[in-house]
Amino acid sequence: MRIYYLLFALFFLFVMPVPGTGWIIRSIQRYFCQTRGGRCAIFSCLPREEQIGHCSIRGQKCCRRIFKNPKT
Numbered sequence: 001m002r003i004y005y006l007l008f009a010l011f012f013l014f015v016m017p018v019p020g021t022g023w024i025i026r027s028i029q030r031y032f033c034q035t036r037g038g039r040c041a042i043f044s045c046l047p048r049e050e051q052i053g054h055c056s057i058r059g060q061k062c063c064r065r066i067f068k069n070p071k072t
Contacts, residue, residue: 026056033062 030040033055040055045063053062 029053029062030055036062036064038062038064 033040033053036052038052039062041049041061041063045051045061049063049065051061052064054060055062
């Protein structure tokens with residue numbers, strides 16, 4: 001009977017995702033990027049954009065367009 005407890009614990013050990021790569025964390029990071037006025041770029045930001053954060057741990061960048069002041 002005790003082997004069932006061990007198998008149950010091992011099952012949950014293999015089913016649990018690696019921290020930081022779950023879809024919940026990734027969707028939260030994308031949401032915060034969009035609320036800051038950015039977009040998620042896979043490789044790098046465009047020439048008239050600045051990096052304001054990350055959309056995922058795997059390297060997606062959160063980029064926002066740079067607005068120049070019309071008075072200058």
